[in-house]
Amino acid sequence: MWKEGLSSSVADRAAQRKKAVVLPHSISGLYIESELPSRVLVTSSQGDLTVLHSDLQIQATRTSKCESLKTFVLSRRNCTFLPSRGSVPSSAAIVISFVTLNANVRIQILAVDLEDRFHELGDIELPIKSQSFCDVSFSGTGFFSVLLTDGTWSSFELKRSDDTLYFNSLENVKLTSLSFISSSNSAEASILALGSSHVLLAGLTGSTSNREVVLLFWDLSFSVLLASRTLPLPPYVTNEKVSITLVGALSSSNVLLLVSPTSVISGRRQSQGQSSSSSSVWVVPVTVPPSSSIANAIGRAAAAMPWLAVSDAQGDSHDAGRSKLVNEIRSAMDRNQPENAKNAFFEWEKHTVSENSQDKPPDTPTLYGYNFTKEILNIVLQPSIPTKTLYPSKIVQHLLEKKVVSAGMMEADLLGVLRSHNDWKSISLALTRVSDLQEAEIVECLCFVLARYRQARRATSSDAMQIDSVPGMDNECPTLQAFLSLVLRYSCSPNPLRAAFRRYLSDVDDVICLLEVLDSWIGQWAGRDTRLLPSNKMVKKNELGVYIMTSESKDSSTDIPSMLQITFFLQCLIDTSFINLIQTPSAHRILRRIQAHIDPEITYIDQTEQLRGPLELFVKAQTKAIKEAKAASEGIKVPIPDRKQQKKLLHEQAGATIGLYRLEELTL
Template sequence: MSASSSTSISDPFLLASYDLPRNETLVTSTHPHVFVSYHKRRVTATVQGDGVHVLDLATLHPAASHTLGPASRFGCASVTRGTNQKSSQDSATTYTYLQSESQIRRWKGGILGKAVEEGPSLQVDYDVSSLYAPVELPSRVLAMSPQGGITLLDEATLATVASHPASSSSLLKTFLFPRREWAQNSSGDGVVVALVLGSDQEREVHLQIISISEDDEVSDLHSSTIPLDVDDCDIADISLTASGHLSLLTTSGFWKAYHLTTSSSSPAPLGTSLRLNNLSFISPHFTSKSDLRTTRLNSSVALLGLTASHVLIVSPSSSPSNEIIFMVWDMKYGVLLAQQSISMPSALAGEKRVRVTVECAEQQAVVVLSPASGESRHGKGKEGKSGKGRSVVLVVPYEVPEKSMIKNALGKGEAGKRWLKHFEDEERGDGGGGMTKREREVLEGKRGITAESVKKIDEEQGETEEGLSYAFVKAIVRRMEERYEGEVLRYLLAKRVVSAGMAEGKGLLEVLREKDDWKAIQLALDNVPDLSENDLVSLLLASSSSPDAISLPALLKHIATYLTSASALRKAIKDVFSTRPEELLKVLEVVEGWVSRWAQKEGRLRMDVADVGERDSKGKRDLPQLEKVLSFLTTLLDATFLSLLAHPPARPLLQRISGYLQPEITFAEATEQLRVPLEPFVKANRDKDKDKERKEEGDWRKRRKEKFERRGVAVGVYQVEELVL
């Protein structure tokens, strides 16, 4: 850890990347494409359908490789033990569990150019979920089973030396620390193994601490139990440090920190729990108690404990969905100290879900991003060409202080605002809080939600000025991916009670596109004020995919007139169209048509105030205001000009647009010279208008008197005077 009091995350850089295997069945939900482990400045990457590669962090080059064939399936990360006091100075030993052969294998050499020397292999009748070759036990290798059983193997022969029985629960995660660093046992050599166990039957997590001495003595040190609330849903990931500080993250976004103590069977809470938001692993749906699962972690997020209270979290963001977020949080004070983000690597840009794993490498983190399953964006099937997808290995340098101090947390409260679900959202949105009894009955009813029931609630509650509650509308929107009720959603969109922030994960427009509900998309464009620029631009590609889709000119008009951020719109256009010049050309043709029509009005691109008023009053047509057209054209060219220049069919369009704009540029430059000499007259006229307004306001008594006098003698238009003699 750094002696500095600052916390920072440097730009991640690429260490390696690997193609998905030809046999995509080698990659499953429990077997990622790439495993990594770390030892003495070297990263050992285990690649399904390939082999084991040792990468040097000092040179960023491979130090050794051992290919085991395209059919090889690995059950866990391989480990490499480098030079130490009890091994030769010119060799290193690698251990791997080849699940396809049910073997633990060992080989030596290769690190410094030596030939690979195959060692003995061990045929096992149990699955291996983790392998460890700790420096503190130089003559031993640890093999962990999925139920938490520990087998201590001889380093040279792989013979079993000692063991620890498995548990009846499933192993969620394993941690290994030197005994001297473990807070609760600071004496003696050896290691401490922490097993985090979960069970579907019991709504709690068990933590079992086991000591392994250099004399091969295996003993239980401590056990703890962490009860889980129903609201906690599934466990996403867990972090633990040698100081005994644990954090537990659930798929509902709840993140809680604890400190293990020997005096209690339950760990003590550390600080207040957080509830994260806007990250892709967070489940947008409610989970019933019978559906809760605590036997497997979520693969779309990874935690790494750095110090007693500092934790690194890595996850794709939910909106926009093309970012990977790296954050360091201080769990003691509940504040975000540092964050970094990168665009999704191009090799993973088409994946619906991305698997994330992280490994500590001293002052760096090694992060693996890989497809969540063997099915890639380019196709399906068990066999196929290589290159269907790739996994990338990144190195993320970071700097954190050794201890958590309040001075580092001061002023950081707003830094994590984007990533936290706030109290207002809690009251209005998720757990039913803020709903009326009638709304809750409709949501939980067996008949489901219908447009008639929603309209009836709206009419009943509208009489008391309550209307539909935010929580009720949000619950309906979040359910639409599983149970889509188009008529209900269109009614809510027309009532202007839906916001894009109510939809988590894919986003509102993306779900509507998948359902091919273009009527709802039209309503969303008209009535939802917070649609993201990326979602808006992505619609342009989908406009030709369905006969019911909104036409490209109509969609472009919506985007050009929608309230957007220029920088965000520019980035969205670049992301969507950078590799699609033909689609970009279609967009440019529409915009060129708008510019041409404005130029034909009087031979000049100028806005007639009377014409604008007439157009707006009639709700006219498919031609946006000139100001909007020019603003959108500027953003479009800023984002794609180089791509357009490299695409020959676009050049005539660019020349025509230049022909329309060049006279206006000349005219603007000429009139700009009149600004200085005419400025005094403009100022004098402005002052005159202000004096006139003040004079009218000062004469209000006289005007009111005249008004009453006229009213007394006036005869109205429909007033009939009758004279009776």
């Protein structure tokens, strides 16, 4: 080691003395970190770690019995996945080592503090065999990915529970069209984390005689390819085995790409005096988004298709247990044995939970992935079969309760498929647990319930005794009031909701039926006592010891929707149907009754609005108390403002503006 002043002359640089030291282990990497000034971290291929001072004095050494695959050294402030307090030093270098032990890959997290002490933060085994390991990337957010020689690219994310670290498995990607997959040469591919879930992959593509270097910029959280670039391979390494390495540069906007031959120098080249091979170093400019977002991933799925294997592009890469479960459920449904499918699913879940709970907290195992849940739903619900068949509704209801179902998992409308199976319990769960339902399918389902409601009312009014023979009537269909309550509680956007009303609510009589239910709810709200002060039952202390308001009703499902939800739905309904309602004399009475209920509410709102100014001080005090209590529970010291500065600020604010309820009189 030596220091070299770039401003000095060449002679002075040559005269500087170099220092050397002999370490107790081999050297595979040298690292420096700003949070450890005047320190050099030295690693070995056997997993050993030594801390050197700038004068090459050995400060500390940590031995290991594991073979090191790759090591990353990050600053403590850049490792956002670590707990903010606890066993992790506030200033330290974080060493993340991927090692192999008993043919398995493990991740070891170590902290080196300012006093050259080692702090073990985690040692976790990954579900990866070391013989198939190719490369690994790691980001300070805790997102890391492992590339295997068969083209499988696995993504993980480190999480913390108190002072314990664990990982969540994310989606896998199966690559193709890259040379390292067919040759099993791990040196022909390299990956580098660029922050968040963005990873840059470098590899070789093309035939042996016409190979090229390809750079693929991925967002692995969405498994999409954001950008790609192809570079010609230098001619002096075209016909040789090539080693590719990606290295982060000092500037975050550049990446270094190293391409060098790995084959032994031939006898002919040695006779020609060529004792070494040539290598190339490219500086690759990159523009990385500050964070992973769905906005950057939209429309990028097609770009990744040439680099994804066909089998994984069509379905999820399940493990052996999931694949076996999918086959069992499909076989049971083909034999029309839904009970066997249900038993197989819950036995698999019970077995998987018991296995994962040994290494992770019980609430952290990733049991369901998007594609796995999608495949289970499509096998169980069978949307392509128009006739009603028996199906294991308990599986669908369980997935809905776990909040892992998305409306986009079905080719047809989710509510429509559930309605074809007459599974109204699952429909009710979907309206409370699925966040991406379309307004059109919600209103269509509402119209189905509305039609059954009107049929039953007509049959009752005509004193007919054949109500059971009405097409589609059954005891499982909810009442109009119960289903409309679920619809009003679902978060909808006004414009799509109006469009759905125009499409499905063309009959004025249907609108009048809905208005009657809404009017009854508005009347109940209008008839309730006005409560300005909360009762003792409505006030309690939270976990921080601060008094807060509790919800008005613990069982909201048995109560009517809020006034805000009712008026929002009513406004969208009136906007699309007002002209037809005006032209229908039978609708005038219900419109006048709704107006009679709403007008006093508007007057009441205008009166209570005057309390906003005087009560604003108490709202600010409540917010401040909660904030200070939360900071105290986390051990954060809240700065005490200087009284003089605070008084000066209040005086300036009072002089600059007139308060909300301040009266000033000027007499001339």
